[in-house]
Amino acid sequence: MFSFISLLIFLCMAILMVRLFAGPTLYDRVLALNTFGSCTVLLIGTVGFLAGRPDFLDIALLYALINFVGTIAVLKFFRYRRLGDAVEDADSIMAPEPEEPAK
Amino acid sequence: MISVLVDILSWTSFIVGGFFLFVGSLGMVRLVDFWARLHAASIIDSAGVGLILLGMMLQGGVSLVTAKLALIVLFLFITGPTASHAVANAAFMSGSRPHDMVEDVTATVPPKPNKGKPNKGKPKKAKAASSAKSSNTAKASKTIRKKT
Numbered sequence: 001m002f003s004f005i006s007l008l009i010f011l012c013m014a015i016l017m018v019r020l021f022a023g024p025t026l027y028d029r030v031l032a033l034n035t036f037g038s039c040t041v042l043l044i045g046t047v048g049f050l051a052g053r054p055d056f057l058d059i060a061l062l063y064a065l066i067n068f069v070g071t072i073a074v075l076k077f078f079r080y081r082r083l084g085d086a087v088e089d090a091d092s093i094m095a096p097e098p099e100e101p102a103k
Numbered sequence: 104m105i106s107v108l109v110d111i112l113s114w115t116s117f118i119v120g121g122f123f124l125f126v127g128s129l130g131m132v133r134l135v136d137f138w139a140r141l142h143a144a145s146i147i148d149s150a151g152v153g154l155i156l157l158g159m160m161l162q163g164g165v166s167l168v169t170a171k172l173a174l175i176v177l178f179l180f181i182t183g184p185t186a187s188h189a190v191a192n193a194a195f196m197s198g199s200r201p202h203d204m205v206e207d208v209t210a211t212v213p214p215k216p217n218k219g220k221p222n223k224g225k226p227k228k229a230k231a232a233s234s235a236k237s238s239n240t241a242k243a244s245k246t247i248r249k250k251t
């Protein structure tokens with residue numbers, strides 16, 4: 001049972017690798033990476049069951065959280081081109097285009 | 104008896120979840136643009152992952168394993184849509200749009216200023232219509248058509 005489902009997850013991850021490498025834009029790649037991480041969480045869980053050591057689920061839980069934080073970090077990096085340190089001119093990046101004053 | 108039932112249930116959820124995983128990953132490759140691929144990604148994130156983890160919970164029985172799996176389901180169901188929304192928002196802010204999107208021009212163009220006199224044109228038309236009714240000639244009806 002678990003060998004069947006882990007092989008299927010492997011197959012899906014192999015198909016996802018195509019989009020991960022061939023994605024025309026950055027956002028395709030980030031989306032495929034996020035989905036790939038979800039599949040990795042499943043794979044860690046099933047391999048843990050397959051090996052008879054369900055303690056692997058702790059690692060799967062950690063991987064789910066790190067996957068989310070990593071996705072957000074990649075998006076933030078490609079928007080601001082920096083991570084962590086304060087943006088000096090945050091207003092110029094965050095503010096929308098100034099609208100025409102209504103007369 | 105109960106173990107056979109649990110096995111059948113977990114096999115069912117594994118097979119259905121595996122089907123959703125496969126369909127979602129095919130969609131990630133086959134669909135036309137980023138905005139269509141978001142649907143495939145959310146199929147994998149919700150249906151595929153949820154059903155396969157449900158099958159694993161059924162196999163785990165009432166134990167710590169099931170509790171950990173429930174925590175994983177909880178976290179994935181919170182973080183998956185959030186991450187999808189973040190990616191979609193970043194793509195939208197970067198200027199990407201669906202390839203066949205029709206922009207609603209009437210929603211973006213501001214209405215013309217009426218100078219505080221709304222429905223300026225309507226009373227005249229009503230007057231003309233009433234006069235046409237009274238005169239009842241072909242000429243009048245033609246002018247009304249032109250006006251409208």
